[in-house]
Amino acid sequence: MCKMDRSSEEESEINDSDVEEYEAKYYSRLKAGELKVKNTEKTYRCPFCAGKKKQDYNHKDLLQHASGIGASNRKGKVKATHRALERYLRNDVAGTSSSSMQLMVVEKRPSKRRDEKFVWPWMGILVNVPTEYRNGRYVGESGNRMKEQLSRFHPLKVHALWNYKGHTGTAIVDFSKDWTGFKDAMAFENHFESERYGKRDWTERRHRGVEIYGWVARADDYNSPGPVGEHLRKNGDLKTVGDLTNEESRKTDKLVANLASEIEEKNKHLQELECKYNETTLSLDKMMEQRDQLLHAYNEEIRKMQKLARDHSRRIFEENENLRLELDAKRKELDFRRRQLDRLAAQNDYDKRKLEDEKQKNAMKDSSLHLATIEQQKADESVLRLVEEQKREKEAALKKILQLEKQLDARQKLELEIQQLKGKLQVMKHMGGEEDSSVKKKMDEMSEQLNEKIEEMEGMEELNQALIIKERKSNDELQEARKELISGLTEMLSGRSLIGIKRMGELDEKPFRNACKQRYSKEDADVKAMMFCSKWQDELRNPEWHPFKVIIADEKEKEVIKEDDEKLQTLKEELGDEVHEAVTMALLEMNEYNPSGRYVVSELWNYKEGRKATLKEVVQYILKQWKTHKRKR
Numbered sequence: 184m185c186k187m188d189r190s191s192e193e194e195s196e197i198n199d200s201d202v203e204e205y206e207a208k209y210y211s212r213l214k215a216g217e218l219k220v221k222n223t224e225k226t227y228r229c230p231f232c233a234g235k236k237k238q239d240y241n242h243k244d245l246l247q248h249a250s251g252i253g254a255s256n257r258k259g260k261v262k263a264t265h266r267a268l269e270r271y272l273r274n275d276v277a278g279t280s281s282s283s284m285q286l287m288v289v290e291k292r293p294s295k296r297r298d299e300k301f302v303w304p305w306m307g308i309l310v311n312v313p314t315e316y317r318n319g320r321y322v323g324e325s326g327n328r329m330k331e332q333l334s335r336f337h338p339l340k341v342h343a344l345w346n347y348k349g350h351t352g353t354a355i356v357d358f359s360k361d362w363t364g365f366k367d368a369m370a371f372e373n374h375f376e377s378e379r380y381g382k383r384d385w386t387e388r389r390h391r392g393v394e395i396y397g398w399v400a401r402a403d404d405y406n407s408p409g410p411v412g413e414h415l416r417k418n419g420d421l422k423t424v425g426d427l428t429n430e431e432s433r434k435t436d437k438l439v440a441n442l443a444s445e446i447e448e449k450n451k452h453l454q455e456l457e458c459k460y461n462e463t464t465l466s467l468d469k470m471m472e473q474r475d476q477l478l479h480a481y482n483e484e485i486r487k488m489q490k491l492a493r494d495h496s497r498r499i500f501e502e503n504e505n506l507r508l509e510l511d512a513k514r515k516e517l518d519f520r521r522r523q524l525d526r527l528a529a530q531n532d533y534d535k536r537k538l539e540d541e542k543q544k545n546a547m548k549d550s551s552l553h554l555a556t557i558e559q560q561k562a563d564e565s566v567l568r569l570v571e572e573q574k575r576e577k578e579a580a581l582k583k584i585l586q587l588e589k590q591l592d593a594r595q596k597l598e599l600e601i602q603q604l605k606g607k608l609q610v611m612k613h614m615g616g617e618e619d620s621s622v623k624k625k626m627d628e629m630s631e632q633l634n635e636k637i638e639e640m641e642g643m644e645e646l647n648q649a650l651i652i653k654e655r656k657s658n659d660e661l662q663e664a665r666k667e668l669i670s671g672l673t674e675m676l677s678g679r680s681l682i683g684i685k686r687m688g689e690l691d692e693k694p695f696r697n698a699c700k701q702r703y704s705k706e707d708a709d710v711k712a713m714m715f716c717s718k719w720q721d722e723l724r725n726p727e728w729h730p731f732k733v734i735i736a737d738e739k740e741k742e743v744i745k746e747d748d749e750k751l752q753t754l755k756e757e758l759g760d761e762v763h764e765a766v767t768m769a770l771l772e773m774n775e776y777n778p779s780g781r782y783v784v785s786e787l788w789n790y791k792e793g794r795k796a797t798l799k800e801v802v803q804y805i806l807k808q809w810k811t812h813k814r815k816r
Contacts, residue, residue, distance in 0.1 A: 197259040205260060209267035214275060220245075220268070221276075231264040246272045247370075254369040255362070256424060302400035302415050303422040305368040307336075307356035309397045310385060312343070314350045321349035329354055336371040337363075344410040351410050355400075355418075365424075372399045524596040531603050538610065598640065604633040669785045682796050682804040685788035688723060688773030692716045694761040702758075715758065719766055722750065723773055724782055731774060742774060 197205055212218055218230040227245045228238040240248065249269035253262050314323040326341040333341065339357040343350060356371065358364035375381045375397040382398035385391065405415045607629055669684055696712040703711050722728060730748035733740050744751070744767050755763040776784050789796040 197263065199259050202259050202263045202266070205263035206266045206270070209264050210270050213267060213271040220271070227272075227276075229265075229268065231261070231268065242272065242276065250370050250373070251366040254366055254373070256428070298423050298425060300402040300405075300421045300423050302402075302405050302419040303427065304360045304419055305358040305364045306400040306415065306419060307338070307358065307368055307371045307397055308382075308400050308404060308411060309341075309354040309356060309395055310352065311391055311394065311396050312350070312352045312354055313393060313395075314352050321352070323350035323352065326354065329356075333371070336367045336374075338367070338371075339364075342414065344414060346410060353411055355411070355414050356397075368399045371397060521596060524600055527600055527603075531607075534607070601633060601636050601640065604629050604636065608633070669787060681789070681791050682801055683788055683790055684785050685790075686783050687776040687786050688769050688783045690716050690720050690723070690769050691765050694765045695758070698758040698762050715762075719754070723766070723769055730770065744770060 209218075213220065213230075220227055220230060222228050222239060225241065226239045227242060228240065229245060229248060246269060249265045249272060253266040253269055255262065309329065312323050312329070314321045316322075323343065326343045329343070330338050330341040333356060336356075337358070339359055342355045342357070344353045344355065345351060358368045358371075372381065376383075378394075380394050380396045382396070385396040385398075400411075400415055400419070402421050404411060405419070405421050406412060692712060695716045696709065699708040699712040699715070728750065730745045730751060731742040732745050733742055735741070751763060751767065754766060773783070776786060787796040787798075787801050788794075789800060
């Protein structure tokens with residue numbers, strides 16, 4: 184046959200009456216090798232399903248594929264080609280995995296089954312099932328055993344039929360309700376027909392032997408009397424393939440209509456959601472615009488606050504710089520005054536020695552000179568005492584107010600100079616009368632110097648008072664600022680940060696808890712720790728308990744804890760060194776920061792260096808935290 188004839192033959196369709204003829208033609212072509220079936224020794228392909236993805240069947244799967252399509256309701260040419268392939272696989276190609284016990288499928292069906300009535304759900308009938316008479320009843324193979332033997336056809340269940348005599352020798356095979364079940368049922372019938380154990384063989388043979396016969400249940404079986412008919416009528420109905428196809432089409436049309444209605448509803452709902460989405464989007468855009476405006480206003484306000492803070496800091500820095508320059512000028516002036524007083528003291532010593540010489544020369548001349556000498560000695564002793572007194576006062580002032588050290592020193596030396604001048608005036612009065620012009624002239628000069636010194640001292644006193652008032656005001660402002668920071672930043676500044684609020688004189692409960700865990704049970708440890716901590720906190724507040732002693736360290740008096748204090752020794756023996764150290768530390772803090780009140784006070788504290796924090800450190804820390812918080816936002 185030429186190539187053109189062959190292609191036109193393949194494109195044309197055939198009627199169901201020509202299926203057997205075309206089956207024979209394609210079988211001949213398969214045997215002649217014109218159509219390729221084998222891929223390898225173990226894999227096969229369907230030459231009539233070239234567009235399918237799977238082309239690596241094994242012998243068993245390809246045989247099942249060919250038999251299923253050959254038994255279906257497809258077009259005539261498709262059925263003819265696959266029946267030819269099934270025949271070729273069975274007769275000419277031996278499957279390597281098949282065994283002597285495996286059931287083979289050969290289809291020999293009528294070409295027209297669309298109007299033929301079958302029992303639905305699909306059921307197969309097995310007759311002549313081997314039975315045995317035992318104990319007054321017939322027994323045979325169970326349904327599960329027969330199901331295993333028929334597993335090639337994928338039965339759902341096998342029902343052995345019984346009556347009052349026992350096993351009837353018949354069984355019903357249930358297949359699935361879908362078209363796959365129909366294919367399995369027809370393969371089941373084709374198998375028995377190919378082995379000549381079908382329904383026709385059962386009805387025509389007189390000698391049926393011991394072999395099992397089987398076929399697919401149809402209308403005549405459904406209407407037959409006996410156990411088979413009863414079972415079929417009870418569990419199934421008569422339907423044609425066309426009825427099932429039409430029913431399935433109606434269900435599909437109904438499902439498509441329902442799906443179309445549901446899609447329309449979904450589209451309406453989707454449009455509503457889109458409208459809501461657009462409204463929400465517009466609202467969200469408006470809110471975002473308002474948020475941006477608020478954020479911009481907030482940033483502007485923050486920038487203004489930062490500018491004000493910078494300006495304020497610059498003014499404070501400038502004022503501090505002016506004060507520093509003023510203090511440097513005062514310090515230089517006081518140094519000059521000190522040098523001047525030193526020169527005056529040296530001149531005073533020179534005058535004193537000269538006066539001694541004059542007294543020795545004029546001792547015999549006048550008794551008043553003797554009195555003058557005595558007065559001079561008294562004046563010298565007074566001056567020396569005054570010098571010692573002024574030195575002590577100067578040292579005390581240096582200890583108390585460091586900023587006023589130079590000013591107080593100048594004042595003390597000025598007072599010393601005034602006292603010396605007064606002493607000299609008293610000496611001059613006793614040395615001569617009004618007729619001694621040189622003495623009187625010198626007394627007038629010293630009186631003028633004394634008045635100048637007094638005026639100068641009064642001016643320095645006024646300056647000193649002004650500085651003291653300014654210092655006290657600055658100290659008051661600093662203390663108020665510290666109090667405000669402590670009260671306002673208690674939650675922000677904690678012990679976990681670099682700068683925090685420390686309660687001076689407050690006991691830490693942790694050492695008590697550690698000590699109680701070692702000495703008491705787990706249940707009582709926390710209660711005991713709280714009890715001991717509360718008890719010793721009350722002891723710290725007791726003003727009558729003062730376990731301190733005064734020592735001299737670096738020429739200064741200093742209060743330290745008495746090591747032999749009875750209460751502290753008892754505490755150390757009872758709860759250990761850690762608790763003893765915590766109590767002594769709280770005592771020292773309370774004695775340093777609030778010795779008169781004996782109660783806990785809050786203080787700004789630098790935890791890194793273990794000391795009281797300055798206002799500058801606190802402000803710097805707060806600004807740093809504020810900047811960090813701003814960046815996070």
